[in-house]
Amino acid sequence: MVTDAVDQARLTVEGMTLAFGKRVVQRDLSFSVQPGSIFAVMGESGCGKSTVLKALIGLITPTAGRRVVAGENYDAAAPARRREIGRDFGVLFQNGALWSSLTVAENVALPLQMFTSLRPSAIDALVRVKLALVGLAPVGDRMPAELSGGMRKRAGLARALALDPGCLFLDEPSAGLDPITAKRMDDLILELRDGLGATIVIVSHELPSLFAICDDGIFLDAKTHSAIAHGAPRDLRDGCDHPTVRAFMTRALPPTEVLQENGHGGL
Amino acid sequence: MSEQPASSPVWRIEANADTYVLHLTGDWLSVALGADQGTVDAVASALVGLPGATVRTDAIGRWDTGLIVYLLQLRAAVAQGFVLDDTALSKPVARLLRLAEVGLAAPSPPMARPTVGWLARLGWVAIRGGREAIAVSDLLGSTLLRTGVGLTGRSQTRRGDVIALMRDAGAGALAIVAVVNFLVGGILAFVGAVQLERFGAEIFVANLVGVAVVREMAAIMTAIVLAGRTGGAYAAEIAAMQGAEEIDALAVLGVSIQDYLILPRVVALSTMMPLLYVYGCAFGLLGGLLVAVLTLDLSATSFVNQLIASVNADQFWIGLSKSVVFGLLIALAGCRLGLKAGRSASDVGRAATAAVVAGIVGVIAVDAVFALCANALGI
Numbered sequence: 001m002v003t004d005a006v007d008q009a010r011l012t013v014e015g016m017t018l019a020f021g022k023r024v025v026q027r028d029l030s031f032s033v034q035p036g037s038i039f040a041v042m043g044e045s046g047c048g049k050s051t052v053l054k055a056l057i058g059l060i061t062p063t064a065g066r067r068v069v070a071g072e073n074y075d076a077a078a079p080a081r082r083r084e085i086g087r088d089f090g091v092l093f094q095n096g097a098l099w100s101s102l103t104v105a106e107n108v109a110l111p112l113q114m115f116t117s118l119r120p121s122a123i124d125a126l127v128r129v130k131l132a133l134v135g136l137a138p139v140g141d142r143m144p145a146e147l148s149g150g151m152r153k154r155a156g157l158a159r160a161l162a163l164d165p166g167c168l169f170l171d172e173p174s175a176g177l178d179p180i181t182a183k184r185m186d187d188l189i190l191e192l193r194d195g196l197g198a199t200i201v202i203v204s205h206e207l208p209s210l211f212a213i214c215d216d217g218i219f220l221d222a223k224t225h226s227a228i229a230h231g232a233p234r235d236l237r238d239g240c241d242h243p244t245v246r247a248f249m250t251r252a253l254p255p256t257e258v259l260q261e262n263g264h265g266g267l
Numbered sequence: 268m269s270e271q272p273a274s275s276p277v278w279r280i281e282a283n284a285d286t287y288v289l290h291l292t293g294d295w296l297s298v299a300l301g302a303d304q305g306t307v308d309a310v311a312s313a314l315v316g317l318p319g320a321t322v323r324t325d326a327i328g329r330w331d332t333g334l335i336v337y338l339l340q341l342r343a344a345v346a347q348g349f350v351l352d353d354t355a356l357s358k359p360v361a362r363l364l365r366l367a368e369v370g371l372a373a374p375s376p377p378m379a380r381p382t383v384g385w386l387a388r389l390g391w392v393a394i395r396g397g398r399e400a401i402a403v404s405d406l407l408g409s410t411l412l413r414t415g416v417g418l419t420g421r422s423q424t425r426r427g428d429v430i431a432l433m434r435d436a437g438a439g440a441l442a443i444v445a446v447v448n449f450l451v452g453g454i455l456a457f458v459g460a461v462q463l464e465r466f467g468a469e470i471f472v473a474n475l476v477g478v479a480v481v482r483e484m485a486a487i488m489t490a491i492v493l494a495g496r497t498g499g500a501y502a503a504e505i506a507a508m509q510g511a512e513e514i515d516a517l518a519v520l521g522v523s524i525q526d527y528l529i530l531p532r533v534v535a536l537s538t539m540m541p542l543l544y545v546y547g548c549a550f551g552l553l554g555g556l557l558v559a560v561l562t563l564d565l566s567a568t569s570f571v572n573q574l575i576a577s578v579n580a581d582q583f584w585i586g587l588s589k590s591v592v593f594g595l596l597i598a599l600a601g602c603r604l605g606l607k608a609g610r611s612a613s614d615v616g617r618a619a620t621a622a623v624v625a626g627i628v629g630v631i632a633v634d635a636v637f638a639l640c641a642n643a644l645g646i
Contacts, residue, residue, distance in 0.1 A: 100612045101613035118297070122336075125336045125340065126332060129339065130332060132366070132370025132373075137370045137371050138374065164296075195366065
């Protein structure tokens with residue numbers, strides 16, 4: 001049964017458990033992403049953020065629970081229908097994942113060539129605008145290998161936008177970028193959300209970005225393999241009492257590790 | 268998901284006194300807009316003769332970046348001096364349009380790809396060829412020198428690596444080398460039998476199979492198998508390491524690429540190749556024997572006796588020395604092409620292909636050189 005609250009959300013996860021064999025990555029996750037919001041998946045390195053993202057976009061099948069996309073049960077959908085739903089998802093992978101044998105413009109054009117019946121000139125125009133939106137219009141005919149890390153991420157974003165998706169998934173969009181470029185990326189994400197009205201799910205542990213752009217989120221814990229906090233990153237920073245979340249949000253060591261350090265100097 | 272079919276884009280021009288308003292309603296999606304350029308042309312021609320117009324999107328349905336493309340095209344299509352006022356656009360559209368305009372206005376960096384004439388291109392080919400020859404000689408020379416150092420145990424080569432590579436290249440290839448050589452030996456016997464039978468000289472099939480297998484085919488077929496199996500793998504592995512900055516990490520540590528990567532591979536292949544050659548010989552001769560006995564009126568004993576009489580030690584040494592050189596060549600080609608590769612996924616594929624091609628062509632060419640030398644020496 002799909003309830004009204006679930007129906008209104010852009011994306012809902014109910015009791016999702018992710019595991020590789022016997023190794024549980026995350027257990028019993030439940031959250032929903034409202035349309036037009038920017039939702040953060042937070043947590044320490046290795047807590048399974050990227051795995052959760054892969055489950056959301058359908059690359060991994062959860063061992064339990066279900067995913068509801070715009071009121072439709074994704075787990076109950078037929079493979080063909082899943083692919084259709086997936087076409088409304090734009091994904092920016094951690095390192096851009098640009099196809100290295102194609103130019104930047106061809107990377108953005110490929111989804112359009114595959115899934116629309118647009119004329120080549122129309123595709124060219126759309127590609128140019130998409131590259132312009134991410135500030136890469138001048139470098140469309142370069143190969144991915146010729147781009148800097150920041151440009152590669154923006155090119156990946158342009159490709160994620162290729163089919164004008166309703167839902168954007170960004171894996172570490174500003175990690176590894178200098179503060180200025182990271183700020184530009186944040187602004188760009190906000191602009192795209194406001195302009196296109198897309199729903200955005202971000203996997204990140206870049207605190208400034210999280211505080212600046214996210215409206216809601218979930219905090220995953222690596223030790224208990226479960227979600228330990230829900231809410232916007234800035235609210236969690238100001239109001240969450242969980243020691244791990246506090247330590248994360250304030251960039252401090254968790255109390256347990258601090259004690260060890262004072263006692264015998266850690267390791 | 269919003270699955271209702273897209274309605275078509277609708278536009279109308281409204282005149283109030285001397286100002287004009289272009290209203291956009293309906294769905295303005297890239298799927299619909301891209302399909303016909305007509306809308307842009309129709310609106311542009313309807314606007315001809317007007318001093319300017321304000322675009323309004325208050326009652327617009329669904330829209331995406333297609334609308335932005337459309338607005339940009341419309342602006343480009345209307346005549347000079349016409350003012351297309353976009354200040355009344357709804358906020359999201361205006362934001363996106365501005366973002367696109369800023370992006371499109373960014374200056375293009377000069378492209379570092381000037382057109383080159385054929386003479387200059389020929390020159391570059393020659394220069395690159397020369398440089399490549401120097402690099403290959405350098406690689407060959409330093410590998411030989413480092414082998415000397417390696418034998419004294421003072422190089423950075425790790426014994427475990429060498430043994431693992433030997434196992435992969437040698438033991439791992441046993442099955443395929445056996446099959447290929449067995450079949451080639453058999454084929455030679457078949458072909459020889461048909462021809463020699465006409466002269467009643469069936470026994471000479473043993474000569475044919477023996478000399479061909481021991482002197483040429485075992486070495487060449489084994490080398491071709493290893494060029495495809497191992498040479499390509501070396502190139503792909505080293506090229507992928509290049510892409511993942513693993514080579515840089517070794518270089519920073521001061522680990523010699525020569526000792527750590529190239530020498531173990533060269534040693535592994537040039538020691539395994541002669542062993543595989545001997546093994547391949549055995550299977551080639553066995554294949555020949557089997558076919559000869561089965562198709563001709565020959566006993567196994569007479570075949571073996573004839574074989575022993577016809578194949579002398581010289582034939583064997585030629586084949587064996589060739590196989591060492593082939594191993595060296597395939598390993599060096601794989602390593603060199605892997606190190607030379609670029610850093611992308613397609614570069615890895617290209618490096619592997621190039622290594623296999625270079626290995627096979629190189630093996631055949633070196634074999635021809637051997638044949639010429641042996642001929643001149645009268646062996």
